[in-house]
Amino acid sequence: MIRLFCGLALPAQLRDRLISLGGGLPGARWVPEDNLHLTLRFIGEVPEPSFDDIAVALSAVKAAPFDLTVAGMGHFERKRRPTMVWAGIEPSPRLLDLHVRIESALRRAGVEGEERQFQPHITLARFDASASPERVAGFLQANSLFRAPPFRVEHFTLFSSMLGRSGPTYHAEVEFPLAAALAPDRF
Numbered sequence: 001m002i003r004l005f006c007g008l009a010l011p012a013q014l015r016d017r018l019i020s021l022g023g024g025l026p027g028a029r030w031v032p033e034d035n036l037h038l039t040l041r042f043i044g045e046v047p048e049p050s051f052d053d054i055a056v057a058l059s060a061v062k063a064a065p066f067d068l069t070v071a072g073m074g075h076f077e078r079k080r081r082p083t084m085v086w087a088g089i090e091p092s093p094r095l096l097d098l099h100v101r102i103e104s105a106l107r108r109a110g111v112e113g114e115e116r117q118f119q120p121h122i123t124l125a126r127f128d129a130s131a132s133p134e135r136v137a138g139f140l141q142a143n144s145l146f147r148a149p150p151f152r153v154e155h156f157t158l159f160s161s162m163l164g165r166s167g168p169t170y171h172a173e174v175e176f177p178l179a180a181a182l183a184p185d186r187f
């Protein structure tokens with residue numbers, strides 16, 4: 001089996017800025033710089049022979065490059081305890097469109113549908129039970145005005161994820177370029 005997800009890799013400058021926000025929260029495991037990404041669609045464990053079908057289906061996804069802005073902070077919680085903090089994404093119809101196209105390509109490749117609503121975010125840290133909700137709230141408040149310069153999305157990536165003791169290792173298996181529609185053939 002192989003654990004897969006589609007995502008956007010982030011430019012080094014943006015990852016640097018996100019990493020610089022880290023630290024100072026008890027019970028937090030900060031995502032290492034190399035692992036920072038935006039998940040477009042979590043696929044999960046699939047049998048290895050399915051990999052090629054998935055890659056072929058994704059290669060048929062057509063979308064033009066677009067700009068994306070990381071701004072704001074948020075968190076997810078379970079039973080009223082924070083489980084993670086994330087950097088937000090400015091509303092982007094182009095990103096939602098890319099997500100929809102990826103979703104239908106994956107369905108064509110036989111991947112089961114995703115129940116969860118797409119909520120674009122960049123996970124910065126995950127918390128264990130010792131995290132203090134007040135400290136997390138303070139972090140969110142202190143960074144609520146975070147905003148990075150826009151970056152150009154020119155490809156999306158099929159990542160594999162290996163779970164290990166010190167956290168997951170992601171590997172970019174295939175990059176799928178986004179390309180502006182070709183001008184119609186004049187001849």
Ligand code: 2AM
Pocket residue numbers: 005038039042116122123161
């Ligand atoms: P997260 O950052 O919100 O935790 C690789 O594991 C990526 O896929 C992570 O960014 C993670 O999102 C997401 N992911 C992991 N398990 C998932 C699941 N069961 N459902 C949806 N997304 C998941």
